[in-house]
Amino acid sequence: MFKVDNMHRPRSILLLPQHEHDPCSSCAARGYSVCSAIDDKDLGRLAATAIVRDIAKGETFIEEGDSASDFFNVTRGTVKLYKLLPDGRQQVTGFAGAGHFLGLAVSNTYAFSAEAIEPTRVCRFSRPKLRELLHDFPALEERLLQTACNELVAAQEQMLLLGRKTARERVASFLVNRLETAMPCAGPTDSVALPMTRSEIADYLGLTIETVSRTFSRFKAEKRITTPSNAEVVILDRPWLSGVAAGLQ
Amino acid sequence: MFKVDNMHRPRSILLLPQHEHDPCSSCAARGYSVCSAIDDKDLGRLAATAIVRDIAKGETFIEEGDSASDFFNVTRGTVKLYKLLPDGRQQVTGFAGAGHFLGLAVSNTYAFSAEAIEPTRVCRFSRPKLRELLHDFPALEERLLQTACNELVAAQEQMLLLGRKTARERVASFLVNRLETAMPCAGPTDSVALPMTRSEIADYLGLTIETVSRTFSRFKAEKRITTPSNAEVVILDRPWLSGVAAGLQ
DNA sequence: CAAAGCATTTGACCTGGATCAAGGAGCCAT
DNA sequence: ATGGCTCCTTGATCCAGGTCAAATGCTTTG
Incomplete structure (x- = not known):
């Protein structure tokens, strides 16, 4: 094994x-x-x-x-x-x-x-x-x-997300965060790898699978992201997503 | 000043x-x-x-x-x-x-x-x-x-609370937690001091003032707690509250 | 390539907790 | 005491996101 x-x-x-x-x-x-x-x-x-x-x-x-x-x-x-x-x-x-x-x-x-x-x-x-x-x-x-x-700082940020952000803001925060922290090696690309399932994203953001999926779909319909595959998201409008993540817009 | x-x-x-x-x-x-x-x-x-x-x-x-x-x-x-x-x-x-x-x-x-x-x-x-x-x-x-x-362990526990617990479970967790950690000096009493306002409790638990207040009222009606003053709660049924806090009942 | 088995998406509906709106209740300072 | 605070409680209504239910892919395996 x-x-x-x-x-x-x-x-x-x-x-x-x-x-x-x-x-x-x-x-x-x-x-x-x-x-x-x-x-x-x-x-x-x-x-x-x-x-x-x-x-x-x-x-x-x-x-x-x-x-x-x-x-x-x-x-x-x-x-x-x-x-x-x-x-x-x-x-x-x-x-x-x-x-x-x-x-x-x-x-x-x-x-x-x-x-x-x-x-x-x-x-x-x-x-x-x-x-x-x-x-x-x-x-x-x-x-x-x-x-x-x-980690403590990250945990406090996550408490803010879980306690006070809307579903849209949570998903935007998640994507922006992945882009910033999870890819220190990758170049200045706007592509985010998602090795986890929708269910795991939901359990991370305090939401349900359905809400995560719907929010992705809405971002796609608004041309803020594309999803070449289920395990990859390309961010088309990073400033806008960052704004949503921060609670603006 | x-x-x-x-x-x-x-x-x-x-x-x-x-x-x-x-x-x-x-x-x-x-x-x-x-x-x-x-x-x-x-x-x-x-x-x-x-x-x-x-x-x-x-x-x-x-x-x-x-x-x-x-x-x-x-x-x-x-x-x-x-x-x-x-x-x-x-x-x-x-x-x-x-x-x-x-x-x-x-x-x-x-x-x-x-x-x-x-x-x-x-x-x-x-x-x-x-x-x-x-x-x-x-x-x-x-x-x-x-x-x-x-603190990291406490933060993770709080993420579980904010992401997955109901209002009832959150308030119960808060009270039990106060009893366990905030009073290392006090004797084996079931009285909890609340130096913070309902609004601050709400902002801690990811709820609104109204929900916190209603939940306290319900616990009172169910004879699980009493509130001698706004800044003090006496826990009458600690095992039950602990159970609710843990997600049982 | 069919069939099974997932993960994901989408739609229809429901509900816990938010929001809105009055009232009470304690607490000074006058 | 009394008026003016601020904080807390309670009721009525609303809605974001949960739940339930069906598709629709996307792999894997035979």
Whole structure:
């Protein structure tokens, strides 16, 4: 079920300079992630601490309430973070892409569940190992604090969205946000990838599938966006969408 | 406009043991706040870094978007944290009581506004001074990270509330939450103090004043709570309220 | 390529909570 | 006390978005 990429490469770790085979030094997510707090020379140490794991689409690898034994760093794919009510109502609290650090909770149990919504790869750190790392690399702790603060700001913005924005404003915010934050690598395009389903978007925005779909349709009819496929949106009128997202218009 | 308490005391700092006049060693909020990460012997250093300031009810002392030059620690009173949309819609993202640390944002500008909803006292730290403190007391940084994580967990819980709970569930959650978290000092009473107005509760729960009021009235009619005054609620049936808050019943 | 199985779209209708509109009730300052 | 606040409650009505119900694709598999 899981494919670990390293298995497909010759394991000649003794013959080549270490960094050639160190999963961290070649990690595409390194630039955005908390790992950037660690110098190249110490990457070997980081690689030795982390366990790379591939996660299939649809697999839940963190369950709310479970004992929080590990921390994760997403290096590929996308993860949906969510909370459930006993009757099945779901609130998606965020989507975590490459570079995102998961498990930032002091408590002994996870406060949310996490499910891969496309083939995903994570680095896993056990709690004691992370503690060691934090002790040895104070810069890492500072970086984690930064990360936590940024997430806090994003969470407050999401509370504003959920508590006070209309359906139109929510969907516009979502699209603009995806364009701004989810695509640090892509060029100055106005194309947004949507690896999640309409249902997951709805659960993220506090709406229903039908309302999300209708709002997309209205934006299309008004020539503000086009949808080449269900998993892709092209933004035609970004200033207007930004205005709607901010609560104007 | 601002009353600094120290000005009202004789400045005999040279004549008495330092801790007698050190605002930190006698601070009621010290136990709950990030300051508990600092040893008693270093409290003088902390006191020298912080500037105590009293804030009148209704005064906004942090404005969203302003340059984030200072950090605050609430030591008395209650602060409302909120975000605004251009047309005046307001989302309260939290209420900060004694011990709460404000300004946990890496960015150069504040991500929210803060207004005292009752007479409040804060300790103010300038950004460079806090940076010095963090450098000298690594335990403080760890404590801040813990704090940030706890707030993140609370924020996710609030997203679930705003995105998926009914008005009844929201109000029940609010009351139960107040009982659990806002009163660490009080005994095992079922009385909840509400220093905020109905309007502020509504803006916190993503509802209107009217809905909050009607929901309180219904809980009263069902003998689940009583309201000795507008600023106080006594919970009569806590298990039931907890159930409603969790989405059962 | 047909059939099954989803995810998505669209339409018709319904409802929880918003909006609009009076009244009460506490709280100063005069 | 009394007038003038502001905050809170309650009632009547409305509507944005939810719910229910059918299509309509879009993949996948045989």
